[in-house]
Amino acid sequence: MRESHTRALASLDDDANVTDLLVRRAAEAPDHVAFEVPPPAGAGTDAWSPITTAAFLAEVRSLAKGLIAVGLAPGDAVAIMAPTRYEWAVADLATWFAGGVVVPVYESSSASQVAAIVSDARVRVGIGGGPTHIALLTDALASVDDTIGVWGMDDLPALSARGAGVSDDELEHRRTRAGHDDPATIVYTSGTTGEPKGAVLTHANFLGQVRNIAAAYREVVHPEGNTIIFLPLAHVLARGLQLICIASGMRIAHLADPAAVVPTLATLRPTFLVVVPRVLQKIQAAAGEKAAAKGLSGVWARARATAVAAGRLAERKDAGLPRRIPLGHRVRHAVFDALFYRRLRAVMGGRVDYMLSGGASLDAELSLFFRGLGVPVIEGYGLTETTAPLTGNLPGRIASGTVGLPLPGSTVRISEEGEVLAKGVGVFAGYRDPRHDAEAFVDGFFRTGDLGRLDDAGRLVLEGRVKDVIVTSNGKTIVPVRWEAAVEADPLVQHAVMVGEGKPYLSALLILDAEQAAAWAASAGLPFDAGTPAGLRAVDEPRLHAHLQRTVDAANALVSRSEQVRRFELVVADLDDRELVTPTLKIKRTVVVDRAAETIASLYRGAPS
Known part of the structure; x- marks a missing residue:
């Protein structure tokens, strides 16, 4: 099989641009808790504060008015450089409400990288997370003509106050001005094999992904669920996930430090997590080390093997294949659940229904292990240029070792040379610099630079990088x-x-x-x-x-x-x-x-x- 397609599940006709996702959700459930924010440093409490959808919308509208008041014009670029935190979400949506274009900058970027991005995107406003980010943005904007200024995230209330004279009508005009084909964000690729390139993602790219992924993963993303976002919000996957959660009513908590995630799981008890494979490897390794410290290495080895076997049986069920579960396996699984599996689920908060793994290949046996624990891992695949996920396994149809079927509204083709090609709702139209487009497309498909094949069911199996x-x-x-x-x-x-x-x-x-x-x-x-x-x-x-x-x-x-x-x-x-x-x-x-x-x-x- 050389091409696989999944039809779209959602229409974009009801949404003019990304801001409609929040406006519609606030109208449907204004009092629903959309975010949880951590207590201030030194507060001496573990209690996280809830923020309703209506309260979030009010903050977004207020900051958008502030941006308009200081001179942000429609189509102007706003650079956001900060750790993952609630205010990142406010600034992101507020820029769109004001008619601007968001340019995310990784907080770890060097001065030269920040300067190059600010210059190329012609940034007019900078929003930094702390003194270092503010200084980097200020220096970078100093070399760009006609800039407005830089604000820290702790100073956003003061910026919002400057918009007191902006009317609701003017804000609504700005909010609704952008259409499907207008740029929503310019995301600079991280450049593993070459110079960073500015990928221009439109409002339609985000809407297509949010609406279709939400429809395909209703079992995962829903109003009764919650998640923790600890990936950098400069990454398109984290921002796409955030929009899906906002539109679907799933509660979000932000953490800047990945090392703080595990200690926080018991407090927030998420139902869904996005992780990289390394996190799963470390969870498994830590359990093995604890078992070894107690002289139970042999028992743990059998527990691992039993979990993997249980994962294989579950996947046979997903595939509609006959399966016979021997009595001995059921007994072993029950014993190891009491000894190990239940404790591992508790480490993850005790409520995780699914995890999504991306960013690198997930070892099939590791995926089966977590499936056998009772925490299925959904592996997916995508790039900045595809507005995050392009393919993904689905609940009840997980095949370890693959990154799943094309997501709704997407097509994957394998070239004669084995390269993965992509077309669909999330695939961008081109880079900011047209010179970068020349080798990026073939026959209307985006060239991902990845090698892969499609199995008999149309699922994608990745096999490396073209340039590697x-x-x-x-x-x-x-x-x-x-x-x-x-x-x-x-x-x-x-x-x-x-x-x-x-x-x-x-x-x-x-x-x-x-x-x-x-x-x-x-x-x-x-x-x-x-x-x-x-x-x-x-x-x-x-x-x-x-x-x-x-x-x-x-x-x-x-x-x-x-x-x-x-x-x-x-x-x-x-x-x-x-x-x-x-x-x-x-x-x-x-x-x-x-x-x-x-x-x-x-x-x-x-x-x-």
Whole structure:
């Protein structure tokens, strides 16, 4: 199968632009709690404060009037640079109510990156989360003509007060001015393989995604549910999820620090979470470590295997295939549920019905494990240019190892070269700079740059990046993603980078998870320097290397001989370095190869060809 399509489930005729999503929801359920905000720092309480849809709308309208009062014109760009927090949502919607275009800036961006975005998007207003963000935006706007100013999120009430003289009629005129084809946001891609590009997403792109995804996932996103958004709101997935929740009445809490999520789960008890695979790996690894500390490693291994088996049985049921559940399996599952599974669900708050995983490939066995616990993981796939999800598994139709069917209103095609091509309601029309469009489209389809295939049911299976293929000196073309994903399933490995372009065999760099590696070293009585270097630093620890050799051997067993890695080195790196890692935590392969040139060269010295 070379093309798969899912028909649209929703019409966009009732919505002129994105602001209608909030206006309609506020009219339907003004007193419904839309957000929960944390107590002020130092308040000494864990109580989160509710904010109704009507109260949120009032804040949005007030800030929009303030933006109009200070001179924001229709179509003007507003840059928002801040950690994930409630005020981000207010500023986002207020910009649209005032007729502006939102330009999100990752809070970790460097001064040069901020300056480039502000200049390219011709930003007139900046909104920063704190002093550092305000300073970066202020410096960047200083080099742009005809700017208005920069405000901090803690100063937004003062900006809102400046709009007291703006009438409701004027605001309504501004709010309803934009149509389906007008730009809603310019999102600059994180640039794993090249320079960042400004993707222009329209109001129709957001409306098409929100309405169709909400219709397809009613079991997941609904007024009785709640979620925690801790992904950066500069990421289109987080903003798309936020709009879906606002339109569907699902309660939202924001957290800026991912490390604070687990301690907060017991308080907020979400029904749905969006995570990256690394979070799931760490949850599983932490449970294994606790079991080992109690001398229960063998019992935990059997519990893991039982959960995976339960996940497979559940997926057979989803697929309508016959399944027989042996009595022994039911007994084991009940025992392990009492010992482990119930506690893991409690760690996640005890109410999670589903999790959505994206941002990287999810190991099929890890997906089955969580399904067997009773917390299905919905894996999806998308890009900035597709306004977040393009494909996704659906409740009751999850197939681990795939990223699901095209979402309603979308089509996926596989080119002759194996590249994933996309068309549909969320697919953008082009970049801000038309020069970037020349190679981005073919036959009306967007070229994703990802390799994949469609299974017999039309579900997408990802197989790597077009630009990440390696051609060895003997002419073999290697797609490293399967091997790398298998190694990255080890909690000690943050990133695996296969190398070998033009070489007689394949090697790899294993970038360690410094925290996990330090803990392993401590348990083994070994010294380990967890300090983050300015570049990449090789780790010479034979016992750790020998330990991870087993992980490499297991990954090699999954691939053909020509795809196997012969030698590898362990390295540590500063994973907060945005020249090395994108804001969405993807490693920049070319930067790794450049910085680790000497280490890579050592992998080919004195070795047989």
